[in-house]
Amino acid sequence: MILYDYVLSASCYKIRLMAALSGQKLELQAVNFHPAREHKSPEMLKLNPGGTLPILRDEDLIMTDSSDMLRHLTRNLPEWQGDDDGWLDFARTLNETLGMARLHDVLGFEVDIDAARKRGVHLLRLLEAHLTEQRFDGMIFLTGDTPTIADIACFPNTALAPDGGVSLDVYPSIRLWMRALRSLPGFIEMPGIHRLHELEAAE
Amino acid sequence: MSDSSKDHWYPVGLLSDIYTPRQTLLFDQEISLTHDDTGFVVKKSGGVSLPTIERFGHLWTSLGQPDHDLFVIPEADTPGRHLVDVGSVKVKCSPLRAVENFLDIAHFPFIHTDILGAEPHTEVDRYKVEIREGVNEVWATKVKFFQPQAAKSAEGGIITEYMYRVPAPTCAVLYKTCPPRPKEWDIITLFVQPLTEEWCEVWPWMALYDDDSTMAEMVSFQQLIFMQDRSILENQIPLKLPLDPGMETPTQADMTSVAYRRWLKRIGYSYGAQMVAA
Ligand SMILES: [Fe+2]
Numbered sequence: 001m002i003l004y005d006y007v008l009s010a011s012c013y014k015i016r017l018m019a020a021l022s023g024q025k026l027e028l029q030a031v032n033f034h035p036a037r038e039h040k041s042p043e044m045l046k047l048n049p050g051g052t053l054p055i056l057r058d059e060d061l062i063m064t065d066s067s068d069m070l071r072h073l074t075r076n077l078p079e080w081q082g083d084d085d086g087w088l089d090f091a092r093t094l095n096e097t098l099g100m101a102r103l104h105d106v107l108g109f110e111v112d113i114d115a116a117r118k119r120g121v122h123l124l125r126l127l128e129a130h131l132t133e134q135r136f137d138g139m140i141f142l143t144g145d146t147p148t149i150a151d152i153a154c155f156p157n158t159a160l161a162p163d164g165g166v167s168l169d170v171y172p173s174i175r176l177w178m179r180a181l182r183s184l185p186g187f188i189e190m191p192g193i194h195r196l197h198e199l200e201a202a203e
Numbered sequence: 204m205s206d207s208s209k210d211h212w213y214p215v216g217l218l219s220d221i222y223t224p225r226q227t228l229l230f231d232q233e234i235s236l237t238h239d240d241t242g243f244v245v246k247k248s249g250g251v252s253l254p255t256i257e258r259f260g261h262l263w264t265s266l267g268q269p270d271h272d273l274f275v276i277p278e279a280d281t282p283g284r285h286l287v288d289v290g291s292v293k294v295k296c297s298p299l300r301a302v303e304n305f306l307d308i309a310h311f312p313f314i315h316t317d318i319l320g321a322e323p324h325t326e327v328d329r330y331k332v333e334i335r336e337g338v339n340e341v342w343a344t345k346v347k348f349f350q351p352q353a354a355k356s357a358e359g360g361i362i363t364e365y366m367y368r369v370p371a372p373t374c375a376v377l378y379k380t381c382p383p384r385p386k387e388w389d390i391i392t393l394f395v396q397p398l399t400e401e402w403c404e405v406w407p408w409m410a411l412y413d414d415d416s417t418m419a420e421m422v423s424f425q426q427l428i429f430m431q432d433r434s435i436l437e438n439q440i441p442l443k444l445p446l447d448p449g450m451e452t453p454t455q456a457d458m459t460s461v462a463y464r465r466w467l468k469r470i471g472y473s474y475g476a477q478m479v480a481a
Binding site for chain 2: 035
């Protein structure tokens with residue numbers, strides 16, 4: 001499988017993370033998203049007329065939607081499947097709000113930054129409320145006791161919210177959930193998202 | 204402000220991005236970048252045109268009266284190098300903080316773990332720091348450090364030798380052992396555009412020998428490295444760079460930083476600096 005990848009993209013990281021956690025190897029093809037906008041180049045548009053990243057290619061199958069990619073990577077792994085549909089949609093809205101705020105703050109994208117942050121905070125409150133409910137029921141992840149593609153889809157843009165000027169300090173349940181994900185075997189990092197350090201784990 | 208800060212050249216855009224008009228800030232002032240038949244046009248918001256220089260893949264301008272040309276990097280002109288436009292990243296910190304962090308070799312094992320440094324190889328050996336009077340630049344030479352993966356083209360750990368150079372207040376040049384060509388230096392720069400005193404746009408640029416990596420891979424590698432620095436920079440307190448050396452205790456590894464601060468003080472550079480103890 002080939003992942004057309006941009007190193008700072010939260011959505012590309014989602015796919016790299018899912019592959020790593022499930023022990024699957026991806027061949028990474030770096031795309032110069034910034035500053036060269038190579039994802040809009042004629043060759044890349046041939047692969048994905050929508051001009052977005054990531055793109056996942058498994059032989060003749062070309063996927064351009066990260067939810068499809070997560071489903072594809074876990075199609076034979078029922079332990080990674082749960083009641084995911086609603087959360088995959090939720091992940092999309094996280095990308096449109098917190099994700100865009102981050103692209104604004106880091107790479108200078110033109111975005112209505114106040115609106116993006118405000119909607120992002122609203123989503124974080126919903127996520128916090130749900131994860132708190134889950135904890136009352138003795139569950140740490142979005143759909144149950146173990147992580148599914150719902151968690152992997154929602155994690156990157158949540159964890160990277162501070163890059164877009166949105167603090168996570170006031171969401172204890174989200175922070176616990178992120179710690180649980182960061183301590184999973186096979187977890188990989190990206191700038192702004194670190195694996196759980198030994199000291200932190202012992203706290 | 205009566206200091207010399209505005210009388211230098213600053214990077215404000217990429218030459219490879221000429222078709223995109225750009226609105227940006229320089230020293231809290233709005234400026235616009237456009238392109239016409241004669242070339243690049245940089246204007247202040249009132250319509251006054253500013254001088255420009257095209258060099259190192261970037262467009263440079265000045266709001267003041269620079270009495271000098273923009274510095275040169277002769278080594279970058281040797282043939283066969285890949286000139287890499289890394290693109291800009293915005294950071295909420297003083298432009299001087301961004302340069303100071305770039306000069307600090309001791310952070311490699313902790314911030315760029317397993318890429319530019321690794322525990323337990325955290326010591327920095329003695330090296331030489333000087334302010335070169337004739338050219339009025341800060342230089343650190345004979346810097347040696349163990350690196351697990353010093354460049355995209357480096358396999359496995361190597362002892363890497365570095366030279367650091369500060370040729371302008373918000374620009375730093377790193378000369379680094381070049382794995383495929385031991386007699387040459389790879390060149391990695393950090394050009395910083397001051398947006399405000401506590402907000403900057405950082406334009407890394409590189410001139411490398413690397414026949415194994417694609418351009419996208421070289422860009423990705425450097426963006427990854429710089430994003431690791433960004434999270435540190437945004438959490439530094441104070442956001443401005445204190446020029447009073449009494450405020451933070453220097454170690455061997457900080458000698459370049461101390462020289463940099465002393466030099467800024469000497470040339471009267473105060474934008475983004477904290478002159479009095481907080
Ligand atoms: Fe660094």
